Structures are given as C-alpha cells and as structure tokens.
Amino acid sequence: MECAVDAQSLISISLRKIHNSRTQRGGIKLHKNLLVSYVLRNARQLYMSEKYAEIYRMQQYEEVMTVCNEIQELDPLDLAEDGEGCCISSAGGEPASLCCALHPAASPPTPVQAAPGCAALHGEEACKEQDFYRSCCAEPYPLPSCDFSPPGAHCNKTTVLDLDTHVVTTVENGYLHQDCCAPPQPCCQGAPVLAKKRKADFAYYAEELPDFVQCKKARSDDFPCPTSEQLDSSSISNLISIFGSGFTELVNRQADFEQSLNGQFCSKQVLASLGAWTRAIVAF
C-alpha cells in the first residue's frame, strides 16, 4: 500500500485524474476536480521550491568560483600561501576547500584529503557507483573548458534560460568533482566556470535548445513530453557535491528523478523552464 509521496508522481497522477474525469459518466465533477487541483498545487509548490533551491545553490557556486578566480588572479604566490591556509582551515568550509582544490596548491593533497565534501558526503562506495564519481576518482584530470575538451570527454554544460527576462546563463564546468579527488593541476587557468549572462532573443536560442523548444510545445498541448530525456544531472550533481553536506538528499532526489522518468517530463529543461512549467500547471 505504500506509494512514493513524491511531487512528480503526484503531479502526473493528478493530471491523469483530471483527464479521465472529462470522459466520466455524469459530467465533470466540480468538487472532485477542485480537490485534485489542490493536490496539484501542493505538489507543484514543493517541486518548484526544490528546483529553486537547486538554482540558488548553483548561483552560489558561481559566485564562489568568481571569487576564487579573482583571488587567483591577484597573486599566484600569495595564493599558494592562502591556499595552504585555506586548505588547513577548510575543515567545514566548503568554499575554502573548493578554492584549494581548484587552484595549484604547493602540496597536492591526496584524493581523499582534498575532497572533504565529496568523500565525506558519499563515501567511497558511492564514489564508485555513480558515473560522475567514477570519473571523479578514476579518470585523468580533465580539460578546463568544454570547448577544448577532447572528444568523448565528460564535459558538462548547463544552460539556464529565464523565459521572463530572456536571460541565458551558461555554466560550463569541467570536472569540478574531479577537482576534489584528483591531484590538482591548473584547472582554474582556463577559467572553467564561465558565467555568461547575455540577453538573448528566444528565437535565436531556439536552435541551440532544440529539446527545450520541443518540450515547451508538447507541454502546451496539455500533456507532458512524449519522449523521455535523460537528465544530464551530473553537472548539477557536481555542484551540489562540492558544497558538501546537506545536499545528500537533493542528490538522491536527482537519482530518483532520473529513475522515475517515464516520458512525463523533459527533465533536461525542467530546470530552465520553470516559467513555462508554472504556466502549464496554471492552465489547468
């Protein structure tokens, strides 16, 4: 009798009920549909708040990276000292450990030591289990920018499009999680995080985001996307893992999210399309 009390499945169940009520004998039952819409609203609120929390953390990460870059640019020598300092003092401070993991520290920390967030969070078993952790611990050190990555390399690029302001935010991140585990090399050189913010015409980005557009069209038909898309969650998961504790649950939810995908949502663009998502639900 147990069922997953999870926002996404509730949303899909509710939508199915509303759809079925249209063909029920006796006409649409106003009372029942009103109650179903309340469940839909509650589930959506939870879902949106989780997504907003993710975006918030992504933005926090970007800010941290920007600060790190600025610190690095100041004085390499100073940085080395700072880095050591921050490595030592980074018992619980995530940004500090991030910084020291990223820049070329004098004494390269061992994989375990340099990844307080990563290892502490998930343990070595988890490191082996999930793809990005595998790449974290096993693969050679990556190239800084997606554009320069060799073919087949695990390169992640996340693009967020705000429908209301038409601001496109692209986060190119290489293997930040790898930075936790692998011996550090100048990963900050190529400025692995490029926060490009530019105003853009939505139409211009139509080609760049074909999946997104397709998803949006499907949603406007009152039904979710028929095609299922694998969520490229590793980029987001990377960011989360770097920030350490507190995000375990979010990462687990991401994993569940991937597993529970059944064509109901174009998950890759869900993060980017919060506005459209809101409107799709409100249409009911």
Added chain:
Amino acid sequence: MIPGRGGDPDDTRWCFAQVKGVVEVNVTEADIISTVEFNSTGELLATGDKGGRVVVFQREQESKNQPHRRGEYNVYSTFQSHEPEFDYLKSLEIEEKINKIRWLPQHNAAYFLLSTNDKTVKLWKISERDRRPEGYNLKDEEGRIRDPATITTLRVPVLRPMDLMVEATARRIFSNAHTYHINSISVNSDYETFMSTDDLRINLWNLEITNKSFNIVDIKPANMEELTEVITAAEFHPNQCNTFVYSSSKGSIRLCDMRAAALCDNHSKFFEEPEDPSNRSFFSEIISSISDVKFSHSGRYLMTRDYLTVKVWDLNMESKPLETYQVHDYLRSKLCSLYENDCIFDKFECVWNGSDSVIMTGSYNNFFRMFDRNTKRDVTLEASRENSKPRAILKPRKVCVGGKRRKDEISVDSLDFSKKILHTAWHPSENIIAVAATNNLYIFQDKVN
C-alpha cells in the same frame, strides 16, 4: 434499557436482524445502494440505488406470538424514480443515481418522499389500494365504453376489496434549477418548503410549485478560475424554519437565517476549526472537505464528517468543535495510496441516534463505528454475511495499527477498501440501524433481553 435512549455502546449489544440484497461475486453497479433513510416514525425505510430505483421497506406489526422478534422490514414498494437522461445542449449524460431521499411527514394514509439525482428532484406519493370501484355505468367491466343508448338503468358504483397494491406516483417534478450536481435535499420544518443544494447554489422550493424556485445561496465566483470551495451538504434546522446550515469543501460550516436577507450569502454563524499545521500534507485540503452535515434532533448540535473524523459542534460555539472523534486515523499514513485509488474522495455520511447520545458513521472493510458522547466509548462493528445468523450478536472489531497483531484484529493493510459503508440510518426512536454495504442492506437491532 429504554429503547431509543443512548446508553453505553458496550452495554448495547447489536444483533443481526436482516439483510436485503443478493450475494454476488460481481456486483452490478446499478444495484449499489446510494442512500438510506427512515421516515419520521421509523415505520418505513427507503433505499435508493445507482440504477435510479427506490425500494421502500415497511415494518411488520409486532406479533404477540413472537415477542422476541421485533417487527421485520419487508419490501413495501419498488419503483423507478429516475432514468438516465441526456443533456443535448451540453452533451452530458445525467446519471440516474439517487443521491438523496427525504421523507415528508405523514398527513394522511399516503406516504410522500422526495428523491433526487444530480439534476432533478421528484416528489413521490406512495399509496395503498386495496379496493377498487365496480359497477360503472358508462364503462363495462373491462373498461370499454358502453354506448349510452344501451343504458336502461343507473346504478351507483361500489368499492369492492382487492389484493393490496402499493403504487408510487410522481406528484411533482422539480427540474431545471441546477447547473451543477445536486448533493443534498432537506425538508423544512414548516412542511411547506424544501431546499436543494448543488456545488455552488442552494435553491428553495415550495412543495406545491414546480415551475419556480428561489436561489438563497450562491457562491459561484464571477471568474470560475477563482473558485476555491464548493458546497458539499446542507440541511434545515429541525425546529427553526428560518435556519439552515451548509458545509463546504474547505471544512467550514455556515449557518444562515433566511429572515436576514433574500440571498443568504452572508452567514449568521461560521464554524471552522483552524488546521493543525503539523498535520499538513499534500492532501490536507481533501481530508478536510466535509462530506455530511446533520443537525441533532434537538437542534442544539451539529455533526460533520470529513474523511478521517466526525465532529460535534455546539451551535453557540463557532471557534472549534465540541467533540472530535477519530474514525480511522490509521489511514492518515496511507493517504497517498488512497488518493491513487480514489478512495480519498469517498463521501461518508453520519447519523445521530434518537436521543442524540450516540453517533454512527461508516468506514472501510464494511466496518462502521459508533461513538457514545456521554461515556466517550466507541465500538467498531462489521456488516458481513458471516455474522448473518438471526439474532447473532455482533462482535466488536479492531484494527491493528502496528506492532503485533492480536488474534482477532485485522491489520491496516488487510482492509478491503472496495467494501465501504458510506450510508447508514438510525431509527428515530428505537435502536434499529440500517447499514448499506455496497448492494446489501443490513438491519441490526439491539439485543432484547
């Protein structure tokens, strides 16, 4: 023990009396009972079903030869009250399911009841015919018209006895007044008017007039997208003909006085209990929706039923209920599954006993619950064919919530959610109850010593 007076449900031992309906593996949907109602004397018991039929049972006169057998209920009349209709303008089918039956008080030999489906209320007259006229002048015995030229003598027709026939005729049809689905009807204590309630409006009718009704409550918003609540039930006060209450899907009850204004959108009293924030879930709105509201016989109290509880309200206290009884709180952790299988939308009714000391409501697995308001004790009983031996005493049942299950207990996961008791009725003065379990009607009475 004085019949009709409350008393401890533990002292009151309920026995099986009768069961109506057939035992079948696959229940025909049309046979599912959708409403049960005793008349004001308890002599008649009416049921309505999803197929639009009404069956009226009449209690036998008690026999001196068999004092231990109180009067049995036997079929008195069966008729098709409503038929399925089709609204061509909206391309909608109108279900024939009888949503409610309400009896009118008896003035003469005939019985009158109101029955309603989603759109139309009908007044039925149920009368007996045990004599028929014979000896007409212009008609012969077969009813053929006679040629007046052949008549040479005149006679006065006489009434001769015949086999008892109970016939039901539709005396009034109150239609075309509701856009939304009718969920309640209630007869006023003035016995001249009644009200019919749908999701957004309440209409007042005169029993004699079918082409006009007055709208007394309208909660339809100008923009339907702003709809936040619907009316779920309504009832007239048992003594005050100007007062009625209606309940909403948000868990509130409004008491209205028809003397205040023609349109009673402004309530006189507003009963609502603030939600407990620790119980908040995805389904909070659904489980707080009130499915039934009933005045006590005295008119002093109100009883409401929502998905998990029954509450008794004092009309003089609006801020919170006087008493709250948990019907099946063990379902609180199962709400998600109950949402998936639609059980969370089940509308349970509740009833008072004759003295307002005990309240009763249904649950799943063919269980029903009684709560004694004085002793605060409660009992769970089951309507099943296994306990169907005449005068067999019903054994209290218990649902095991967690941990070790005792021998006679049933675990929450073993409950049969397809067997639900939504409709029950209590005799107005005696301890006789009628319990509708899907397509069967069980009649239980207390043990006569």
